[in-house]
Amino acid sequence: MYNFLTGPMVWITFLVVVVGLTYHVVTYIRGLDWRLDRVGYRPNMQFGLKGAARSIFFWLLPWGSHGWRAKPLFTLLFFSFHIGLLFTPIFLEAHNIMLRDSWGIRLPGISTGLADFLSWVVVIGGIFLILRRIAFPEVRILTSAYDYLLIVIAVSPFLTGLIARYNVGDYNFWLIVHIITGHVWLLSLVFTKLNHAVFFFLSRAQLGMDYGIKRGGMKGSQMSW
Amino acid sequence: MPEGTLCNRQPITTDEQLKLTLSDKGGKQYYAEMEQLEVDTDKLWSAIQNTMKSRLKTWLNVCAKCGLCADSCFLYECNGRDPRQVPSAKIHATLGEIVKRKGKVDNAFMRNCMDIAWSWCTCCNRCGQFCPHGIDMGVMFSYLRGLLFSQGFVPWELKIGSGMHRVYKAQMDVTTEDWVDTCEWMADENCEEWPGLEIPVDKEDADIMYTLNAREAKHYPEDIAEAAILFHVAGENWTVPSEGWEQTSLTLFAGDWEGCKQNVLHVYDAIERLRPKRVVGTECGHAHRATVIEGPYWAGREDGQPPRPFLHYVEWLAEMLRTGRIKIDPAKRIKELVTLQDSCNYVRNQGLKNITREIMSYLVEPGYFVEMAPNKEYNYCCGGGGGFNGIGKYRPQRNIALLKKRQQIMDTGAKLVVAPCHNCWDAIRDLEEEYPMGIRWSFLKPLVIKMMIVPDHLKPQDEEGEE
Amino acid sequence: MKKKILLATTGSPASFGAARVAFEMAKRYDAELLLFHVAGVPKKGFSYQEVSDVRSQEAVSVDEDYMAWVEEELKTTYAKQLEECKNSRILLATGLPHREILRAARSEDVDMIIMGAHSGDSSAVYSKGYPGSTLQRVAKAAKCPVMTVHRESASYMGGFSHIVFATDFSKQSESAFKYALSMAKEFDCEMTLFHALDITSKVLAQSDIEDKLISLRKRLRDVYGPKMGEFKNFEVDVWEGNPYVEIVKIARERMADLIVLAHNTRDLDPEQASMGSTLEQVILRANCPVVSVNRPDKV
Ligand code: HEM
Numbered sequence: 001m002y003n004f005l006t007g008p009m010v011w012i013t014f015l016v017v018v019v020g021l022t023y024h025v026v027t028y029i030r031g032l033d034w035r036l037d038r039v040g041y042r043p044n045m046q047f048g049l050k051g052a053a054r055s056i057f058f059w060l061l062p063w064g065s066h067g068w069r070a071k072p073l074f075t076l077l078f079f080s081f082h083i084g085l086l087f088t089p090i091f092l093e094a095h096n097i098m099l100r101d102s103w104g105i106r107l108p109g110i111s112t113g114l115a116d117f118l119s120w121v122v123v124i125g126g127i128f129l130i131l132r133r134i135a136f137p138e139v140r141i142l143t144s145a146y147d148y149l150l151i152v153i154a155v156s157p158f159l160t161g162l163i164a165r166y167n168v169g170d171y172n173f174w175l176i177v178h179i180i181t182g183h184v185w186l187l188s189l190v191f192t193k194l195n196h197a198v199f200f201f202l203s204r205a206q207l208g209m210d211y212g213i214k215r216g217g218m219k220g221s222q223m224s225w
Numbered sequence: 226m227p228e229g230t231l232c233n234r235q236p237i238t239t240d241e242q243l244k245l246t247l248s249d250k251g252g253k254q255y256y257a258e259m260e261q262l263e264v265d266t267d268k269l270w271s272a273i274q275n276t277m278k279s280r281l282k283t284w285l286n287v288c289a290k291c292g293l294c295a296d297s298c299f300l301y302e303c304n305g306r307d308p309r310q311v312p313s314a315k316i317h318a319t320l321g322e323i324v325k326r327k328g329k330v331d332n333a334f335m336r337n338c339m340d341i342a343w344s345w346c347t348c349c350n351r352c353g354q355f356c357p358h359g360i361d362m363g364v365m366f367s368y369l370r371g372l373l374f375s376q377g378f379v380p381w382e383l384k385i386g387s388g389m390h391r392v393y394k395a396q397m398d399v400t401t402e403d404w405v406d407t408c409e410w411m412a413d414e415n416c417e418e419w420p421g422l423e424i425p426v427d428k429e430d431a432d433i434m435y436t437l438n439a440r441e442a443k444h445y446p447e448d449i450a451e452a453a454i455l456f457h458v459a460g461e462n463w464t465v466p467s468e469g470w471e472q473t474s475l476t477l478f479a480g481d482w483e484g485c486k487q488n489v490l491h492v493y494d495a496i497e498r499l500r501p502k503r504v505v506g507t508e509c510g511h512a513h514r515a516t517v518i519e520g521p522y523w524a525g526r527e528d529g530q531p532p533r534p535f536l537h538y539v540e541w542l543a544e545m546l547r548t549g550r551i552k553i554d555p556a557k558r559i560k561e562l563v564t565l566q567d568s569c570n571y572v573r574n575q576g577l578k579n580i581t582r583e584i585m586s587y588l589v590e591p592g593y594f595v596e597m598a599p600n601k602e603y604n605y606c607c608g609g610g611g612g613f614n615g616i617g618k619y620r621p622q623r624n625i626a627l628l629k630k631r632q633q634i635m636d637t638g639a640k641l642v643v644a645p646c647h648n649c650w651d652a653i654r655d656l657e658e659e660y661p662m663g664i665r666w667s668f669l670k671p672l673v674i675k676m677m678i679v680p681d682h683l684k685p686q687d688e689e690g691e692e
Numbered sequence: 693m694k695k696k697i698l699l700a701t702t703g704s705p706a707s708f709g710a711a712r713v714a715f716e717m718a719k720r721y722d723a724e725l726l727l728f729h730v731a732g733v734p735k736k737g738f739s740y741q742e743v744s745d746v747r748s749q750e751a752v753s754v755d756e757d758y759m760a761w762v763e764e765e766l767k768t769t770y771a772k773q774l775e776e777c778k779n780s781r782i783l784l785a786t787g788l789p790h791r792e793i794l795r796a797a798r799s800e801d802v803d804m805i806i807m808g809a810h811s812g813d814s815s816a817v818y819s820k821g822y823p824g825s826t827l828q829r830v831a832k833a834a835k836c837p838v839m840t841v842h843r844e845s846a847s848y849m850g851g852f853s854h855i856v857f858a859t860d861f862s863k864q865s866e867s868a869f870k871y872a873l874s875m876a877k878e879f880d881c882e883m884t885l886f887h888a889l890d891i892t893s894k895v896l897a898q899s900d901i902e903d904k905l906i907s908l909r910k911r912l913r914d915v916y917g918p919k920m921g922e923f924k925n926f927e928v929d930v931w932e933g934n935p936y937v938e939i940v941k942i943a944r945e946r947m948a949d950l951i952v953l954a955h956n957t958r959d960l961d962p963e964q965a966s967m968g969s970t971l972e973q974v975i976l977r978a979n980c981p982v983v984s985v986n987r988p989d990k991v
Pocket residue numbers: 005006010085088089092094095098112115116117119157158159161162164165178179181182183185186
């Protein structure tokens with residue numbers, strides 16, 4: 001079991017994620033339609049790319065857009081949650097050791113202390129995201145079970161990783177659970193709304209092109225995101 | 226009854242049908258028939274499959290349901306922050322639901338969609354600026370309106386509006402003869418005060434072709450005269466087309482995409498026929514959006530550009546003031562607090578934010594111009610956009626929607642609002658009627674005419690009566 | 693050719709004076725009387741039907757029934773006059789009052805417009821934003837003389853016996869003069885050629901004023917004397933002061949029953965319109981009908 005999950009299954013999962021996300025990107029771009037979207041992508045590519053880059057850039061910058069600045073606390077929550085979500089697994093020593101053992105490559109690692117800290121950020125961040133959905137009527141009305149499920153999927157490898165790491169209970173059991181939730185996490189990047197990890201960039205780029213081409217960009221007036 | 230005589234899935238294309246629908250007082254019978262109107266679910270679903278591609282599909286699927294768009298919507302704020310007014314909630318309760326049910330929705334559902342599409346959203350596109358995923362609910366509502374129109378669920382006035390465009394090539398029953406005669410009339414009425422003033426119709430190869438809003442022709446031709454005076458003073462070689470002069474598009478508000486295409490082609494045909502160097506449109510927001518911003522795509526122009534450079538009035542005016550072809554008398558500049566309404570249709574949707582401010586810098590004594598907050602591309606809708614102003618059924622909702630603009634204007638302390646957009650102008654007028662606060666409002670043309678320096682050779686040659 | 697008189701009425705007491713004069717004039721000239729009424733002002737942005745009723749200010753939707761009802765109302769209001777005046781028509785329109793009055797005047801090619809001072813101004817907000825009052829805008833743009841009757845007491849009861857023609861020597865005053873003279877001849881009445889020296893804007897020494905008054909009197913005689921032709925029953929006068937006050941004063945003193953003046957466009961700053969141009973002030977204060985002439989076409 002352990003061997004399968006850390007051996008072939010890793011291959012399978014990674015393959016599915018890479019192929020799946022590539023598929024999303026390709027079909028998205030092919031599905032753009034200058035007539036239906038009313039954006040002249042092709043003839044005005046120059047303007048479009050500039051608009052796309054701006055649209056993504058300002059939204060990746062903490063408090064970089066009007067939208068982020070309008071909700072400063074939420075922005076803090078969002079960025080810490082996502083930074084933890086993305087950085088921790090990639091630069092984690094434990095993961096990298098396994099990576100080196102099987103594929104012979106490794107990325108620079110981060111200290112255990114930092115990894116713990118970031119994991120806690122994700123877990124606590126997840127809790128706040130849930131509380132927020134309960135507390136604010138304007139978010140409550142939008143929320144369905146699916147949204148909670150996504151938070152649970154996103155957070156569970158971190159929670160289980162921490163449990164395993166602190167040796168609470170049966171290490172091997174928690175490690176298996178951790179690895180399973182890890183696989184679920186990765187596969188969800190393709191099959192659930194967590195695919196926003198790529199769609200965020202695509203959708204932002206699209207609106208950026210809209211602004212860069214039609215809504216002012218070609219008039220030399222840049223949208224101030 | 227699958228389809229009514231007035232309320233049905235066919236757009237109005239004949240004068241008889243138009244008159245018939247018009248004669249239905251306030252749309253009573255029309256809306257009664259609507260309650261019986263069957264939904265052609267197959268057609269609805271196939272329309273969605275054919276037109277809902279990457280962008281819209283992704284927008285519906287990827288929404289994080291995070292609620293960040295809530296505060297961006299003035300209708301949410303005006304309506305006591307009713308959670309149902311959150312942009313994402315609105316679109317998922319309507320379009321999202323139709324897609325989820327693969328088009329299998331019933332009459333009551335569609336009527337509810339109509340209410341939401343036309344009275345809970347003005348398609349101002351502001352929410353799109355606040356969504357981290359770049360989801361623009363304004364665009365989606367506009368798409369939803371298209372679906373609703375094709376199924377016959379459209380407010381009475383807009384059914385007629387679309388019909389007017391299709392039958393008269395204008396949003397009002399102004400025929401070509403009426404229009405040409407109005408031009409003559411206005412030239413005649415003003416030629417004493419402005420010797421040599423002309424409104425040249427169908428002049429080929431002019432520097433500028435002017436297009437406008439049928440309401441000007443129908444109810445307020447002074448606006449045409451004012452445009453003529455300003456072209457005259459600026460020394461422009463200009464013309465108006467006898468056909469293809471109407472720039473507005475109630476079809477855009479109605480979601481009648483086929484009609485939109487017809488409208489814009491009338492204007493483009495006039496451009497091809499008269500070959501002007503440039504085209505200038507009147508002080509109207511949605512007309513500019515329809516003809517210049519979205520129009521090229523309806524007309525099938527992939528580069529997204531109209532056949533000739535097409536300016537909004539503010540762009541032309543700013544150019545005249547910048548180059549000194551129209552000069553403002555410094556003594557006559559506005560010396561009271563004055564604010565400016567940014568029209569979503571050409572500010573948020575075409576970035577003309579600095580142009581209008583440049584104009585204000587010429588017209589207003591330094592220190593007297595106050596910005597609304599927020600402003601420029603973040604300005605709120607006037608409250609009457611997207612057809613809201615004209616729909617009787619949704620008057621009460623529209624009146625609530627005005628409250629945001631009212632607050633914004635009050636906060637500036639200004640008593641004069643410059644509104645270079647017909648629709649905004651109307652909304653602000655209604656604002657003063659519904660909630661009197663003692664403000665005045667104006668287009669740019671009359672202000673400039675009052676303030677400009679008229680070159681001596683353009684003045685009437687009879688000043689000897691002066692003491 | 694038969695003359696046409698357009699009476700722009702609100703159907704309310706404010707325009708009864710105008711109506712009386714109009715019917716009298718129609719009789720006198722054997723002219724056709726067009727009883728014109730703007731039923732409603734467009735209410736919504738692109739309303740096709742909903743207008744705000746000019747009298748009740750209520751939102752109503754226009755259709756044949758409504759128009760028929762309005763016409764019936766007008767017929768009742770003016771029953772007696774219409775009875776006597778055989779050659780009359782009722783015209784209804786919807787739109788902004790000044791524009792519709794002008795439109796009707798143009799398409800019917802009328803020879804005179806007669807209106808109350810407030811014809812059509814009642815729907816305040818809807819004419820707001822469009823600068824100037826209905827009267828002012830009609831007076832400015834009409835090609836024919838525009839007679840305004842402000843009060844019922846200002847309406848004449850038969851002929852005219854004394855006409856005050858006030859001039860500022862402008863081109864428009866030429867046309868006004870022609871009209872005044874033709875009226876004076878028609879009614880065989882007295883005529884005062886008058887000019888008011890405006891001393892409100894600058895301080896002048898009394899002796900300067902005296903000198904000016906003398907030279908202006910001469911100017912009046914020189915300019916208009918030769919044009920009088922056969923007509924002898926006139927005098928010239930120049931007073932100093934605030935023009936509209938002086939015009940009203942002399943009209944009173946001479947017991948004039950008609951004032952004729954040009955609507956000089958220089959007066960018109962639409963923003964200040966409510967405070968009033970000379971013309972408007974004269975109309976509001978005078979005790980008799982006031983005719984403004986702006987164009988040479990119909991005099
Ligand atoms: C797919 C296979 C995965 C394997 C085989 C794996 C394996 C491991 C192992 C061996 C540890 C070390 C436990 C310890 O310290 O004793 C660990 C920790 C951790 N893993 Fe994974 N992991 C996987 C996927 C993931 C994923 C997808 C995520 C996150 C999205 C994740 C997040 C973490 C975290 C946050 C920790 C604990 C960090 C700390 O506090 O030190 N893992 N994982």
